[in-house]
Each structure stands twice: as C-alpha cells, then as structure tokens.
Amino acid sequence: MPSAPPAGGQLSGRAVFVLVFLPFALGHFLSSLMRTVNATLAPQLVVALSLTPGQLGLLTSAFFFAFALAQLPVGIALDRWGPARVQLPMLMLAGVGALAFAGGQTFTQLLVARAVIGLGLGGCFMSAVKAISTWIAPARLPSVQGYLIAVGGLGAASATLPVRLALHYMDWRGLFVWLAAAAALTGILIRALSPPQPPSARKAPLLEAMRAVYRHPAFRETAALVLVPHTVFFGIQGLWISRWLSDVARFSEEAVGYLLYLGMAAVIFGAIAVGMLTEWAGRRGVRPISVAAAGVALFLLVQLGFVLDWRPSYQLLSVLFTLVGTVTGIEYTIVAQSLPGALTGRAATCLNLLIFLGAFAVQAGFGLVVGCWRPDLPGHYPAPAYQAAFGTLVLLQLPGLLWFVRRRARNPLEWASHPTSP
Incomplete structure (x- = not known):
C-alpha cells in the first residue's frame, strides 16, 4: 500500500499500513459490527420487548439518526484536533452506550442507548477517510478506500454467524458488555499508534465550506445519482433483509444467520472489486460516475426481484442485494477526487450527514410500511407487506438514475471532452 506523505512528514508504506490504516480500519470494523448487529439480534429483541415492526425499525435506526447528528461537530473536531485525538473520547462514549444497552430494561432505555452508540x-469512518487521505496518494484512494469499506463489510459479517455463535455462551446483554470493552480498547489503540497529523492550511468556517460543497x-451530480441508493443499502442491509428472510422466505434463524454471513462476506468482495474496477475503468477513460450509474441500475434490478417476489432463489436475491449494493460506496471516492483538497473532509461530512439521515428514514419507514399488514399467528408478516415497502424504495431511487441518463444523452460532448476527470 504505497503512501504519499505530505510535505510535513515522512512515513514508509509499511508504517502507513500499521500505524494509520489498521487502527482506523479497526474502528470502522467495530462501527459496522454494532450498526448491523440488530439484524441478528432482532428475534431476541422482539421477544424480550414485544416489539412491533415500527418499534424495531425505530430502535435500530436510532443509530443512524444519532450518527448523522454527530457529523457536523465531528467534522469541526477533525479539522481542529485530528482523527486520533477525536476517536478516543468518541469510542469511549460508544462504550458507555453499549453498556447502557446491555442494562436497558425498556424500549425507551434501549432506544436512547442505541442512539448513544451511534453518536459515539x-x-x-470519517476519521479513517481523513487519516488515509493524508498519507495515501490520490491515485490510490479508490482501491484503499475499497479496502476500508471491505473491512467494514468484515465487521458487518462478524455481526452474523460469529454473533450467533457467541450467543451460545452469553445472552445479548453480555454481548454488548464485550462490545463496550472493544470500543474502549480500540480508542486507546488509535490514540497510541497514530502518527501526528502534519500541519494543514487554515480552512474556511464549516457552514461556508458546506455551502461550497453542496x-x-x-457533489450534486453524485448525490443525485447515488445518495438514495446508498441510504437504501444501509437501511435495509442493517435490519430488514433478515426479517424478509424470516417472514417471506420462512428460513430458520440458523439459515438466516448463515445467509446474512454470506451477504456480509459479499460486501467484502464487492467493495474491493468496485475499487479495482473504478481504477481499471479510469485508465480507459471511463468516469467513476459512469461506473456508479451502471451499479445503481443493477442494484435497482436486484430490488425489483423483491418487489416481484422472485421465488426461484430467495437465497441468491438476499446475497445479491449486499454484493451489488456495495457500489454505492463509490460516491466517497468520486467526491474526494472531484472536489478541491480543502473541501474533501467537509464533503465527507456532508455525505455522511445526508446518508445516515436517509438511512434512518429508510429503516424506520420500511418498518412502518410493513406494519400496515397484520402478522400471522407465528408473527410473520406477509409477502405483500415487503413488496409494497421495496416497491416504494425503487420508486424513490429511479428518478436519480433517469436524470443521469437524460443528462448524459443531452450532453454527450461534455462526457467525451473530459473522459478521465472524475
């Protein structure tokens, strides 16, 4: 993993990997694990608290809402103190939230604790992107950020079968105690290993920079095309795929856990493949936004399989959703390569704010739509409930893709005149 040290310091490629990539990637791993773990724990949480689909969606999506609220203050803090100094107190806060979740007895208590975890x-991800962008050459960012997203996929995969195996030795409350300890230790590790950030030029105030980003x-072109699909990917993959496999496909908890594991393993492969494909396409004059458009179109086709209740292989459909959905992560690379360097960190802040607010709305809203139908005696919701919810999501994503295709058809010279520009 070659590095491009800024003028203020020198680090070898191995040092960048050990001192920068690995510690911050571990934080992203833990974040993805805790974001996704409720998909595996949903049956236990529903039984313990007698949750409706709407309550389950709200409880799980509270992570996204708090995560989104953290973006602006975290963006300011990253610019002022650097990612290593910011991550230690933030991960300590996440540990406190995990302990509170472990001890929560009511829906409200768990809701607040889940929000604190998301806040911490x-x-x-932002800290990892900022640290990596400081020490990695811009031309290598697509593949390195692909590796970072793959580590997040590994964290999400760890929230499936490994968590189910852990539940043989402890209950979900004990699991969150261990997650609290992991969060605290990760914060200490990042603070201890991370090299000091080189001095940077004074940046514009946050709100002024955000206006420039928007x-x-x-940024606007990328967000119009990829933002809504990205929120759908996060919101559905983190909870409702597991419920769909249980309610519609009627798989056992063990089978659901196995399929979730396969899906999260597909995220790892997909993230690396998207980064490599983007670099390969760029060398041949294909803009990353065009790669994103092709991926979004394929992602919509997969979702149509849910809308049409494609019965030949429910298993394949669930894995394809996570595999193809990883293409939505390309928007971080597009924005990082397209905007001036002074706006890169703020652009990631803006993206995260929009993505996680959207994921909150998707995850909570999907549960409200499903809850409009009555469950059967074992508590399974019918296929039409999920078809209606997925159909709504497809209708929300389609305009962005159609706008992109229409704009490209109207301005072919614009796309041909800058073939290698992001």
Whole structure:
C-alpha cells in the first residue's frame, strides 16, 4: 500500500499500513459490527420487548439518526484536533452506550442507548477517510478506500454467524458488555499508534465550506445519482433483509444467520472489486460516475426481484442485494477526487450527514410500511407487506438514475471532452 506523505512528514508504506490504516480500519470494523448487529439480534429483541415492526425499525435506526447528528461537530473536531485525538473520547462514549444497552430494561432505555452508540461511532469512518487521505496518494484512494469499506463489510459479517455463535455462551446483554470493552480498547489503540497529523492550511468556517460543497457540480451530480441508493443499502442491509428472510422466505434463524454471513462476506468482495474496477475503468477513460450509474441500475434490478417476489432463489436475491449494493460506496471516492483538497473532509461530512439521515428514514419507514399488514399467528408478516415497502424504495431511487441518463444523452460532448476527470 504505497503512501504519499505530505510535505510535513515522512512515513514508509509499511508504517502507513500499521500505524494509520489498521487502527482506523479497526474502528470502522467495530462501527459496522454494532450498526448491523440488530439484524441478528432482532428475534431476541422482539421477544424480550414485544416489539412491533415500527418499534424495531425505530430502535435500530436510532443509530443512524444519532450518527448523522454527530457529523457536523465531528467534522469541526477533525479539522481542529485530528482523527486520533477525536476517536478516543468518541469510542469511549460508544462504550458507555453499549453498556447502557446491555442494562436497558425498556424500549425507551434501549432506544436512547442505541442512539448513544451511534453518536459515539459517528466519527469512525470519517476519521479513517481523513487519516488515509493524508498519507495515501490520490491515485490510490479508490482501491484503499475499497479496502476500508471491505473491512467494514468484515465487521458487518462478524455481526452474523460469529454473533450467533457467541450467543451460545452469553445472552445479548453480555454481548454488548464485550462490545463496550472493544470500543474502549480500540480508542486507546488509535490514540497510541497514530502518527501526528502534519500541519494543514487554515480552512474556511464549516457552514461556508458546506455551502461550497453542496454547490459544487460534482457533489450534486453524485448525490443525485447515488445518495438514495446508498441510504437504501444501509437501511435495509442493517435490519430488514433478515426479517424478509424470516417472514417471506420462512428460513430458520440458523439459515438466516448463515445467509446474512454470506451477504456480509459479499460486501467484502464487492467493495474491493468496485475499487479495482473504478481504477481499471479510469485508465480507459471511463468516469467513476459512469461506473456508479451502471451499479445503481443493477442494484435497482436486484430490488425489483423483491418487489416481484422472485421465488426461484430467495437465497441468491438476499446475497445479491449486499454484493451489488456495495457500489454505492463509490460516491466517497468520486467526491474526494472531484472536489478541491480543502473541501474533501467537509464533503465527507456532508455525505455522511445526508446518508445516515436517509438511512434512518429508510429503516424506520420500511418498518412502518410493513406494519400496515397484520402478522400471522407465528408473527410473520406477509409477502405483500415487503413488496409494497421495496416497491416504494425503487420508486424513490429511479428518478436519480433517469436524470443521469437524460443528462448524459443531452450532453454527450461534455462526457467525451473530459473522459478521465472524475
């Protein structure tokens, strides 16, 4: 993993990998695990608290809402103190939230604890992106960020079968005690290993920089195409795929856990493949936004399988959702390559704010739609409930893709005149 040290310091490629990539990737691993773990724990949580689909969606999506709220203050803190100094108190806060979740006895208590966890983990990905962008050459960012997203996929995969295996030796409350300890230790590790950030130029105030980000054509073009699919990927993959496999496909908890594990393993492969494909396409004059458009189109086709209740292989459909959905992570790379360096960190802040607010709305709203139907005696919701919810999501994503295709058809010279620009 070659590095491009800034003028203020020198680090070898191995040092970048050990001191920068690994510690911050571990934080992202833990964030993805705790974001996704409720998909595996849903049956236990429903039984323990007698949750409706709407309550389950709200409880799980509270992570996204708090995560989104953290983005602006975390963005300011990252610029002022650097990612290592920010991550230690944030991960300690996540540990406190995990302990509170372990001891919660009511829906409200668990809801607040889940929000505190999301707040504490709100800087994991942004800190990793900022640290990596400081020490990695821009040309290598797509593949390295692909590796980072793959580590997040590994964390999400660890929330499936490994968590189910852990539940043979402890209950979900004990599991969150261990997660609290892991969060605290990860924060200490990042603070101890991370090299000091080189001095950077004074940046514009946050709100002024955010206005510049939102007005930038590349940011608006990318968000119009990829933002809603990204929120759908996060919101559904983190909870409702497991419930769909249980309610519609009627798989056992063991089978659901296995399929979730396969799906999260597909995220690892997909993230690395998207990064490599983007670099390969760029060398041949294909813009990353075009790669994103093809991926979004394929992602919508997969979701149509849920809408049409494609029975030949429910297993394949669930894995394809997570495999193809990883293409939505490409928007971080597009924005990082397209915007001026002074706006890169703020652009990641803006993206995260929009993505996680959207994921909150998707995860909570999906549960409200499903809850409009009555469950059968064992508590399974019918296929039409999920078809209606997935159909709504497809209708929300389709305009962005159609706008992109229409704009490209109207301005073919624009796309041909800058073939290698992001």
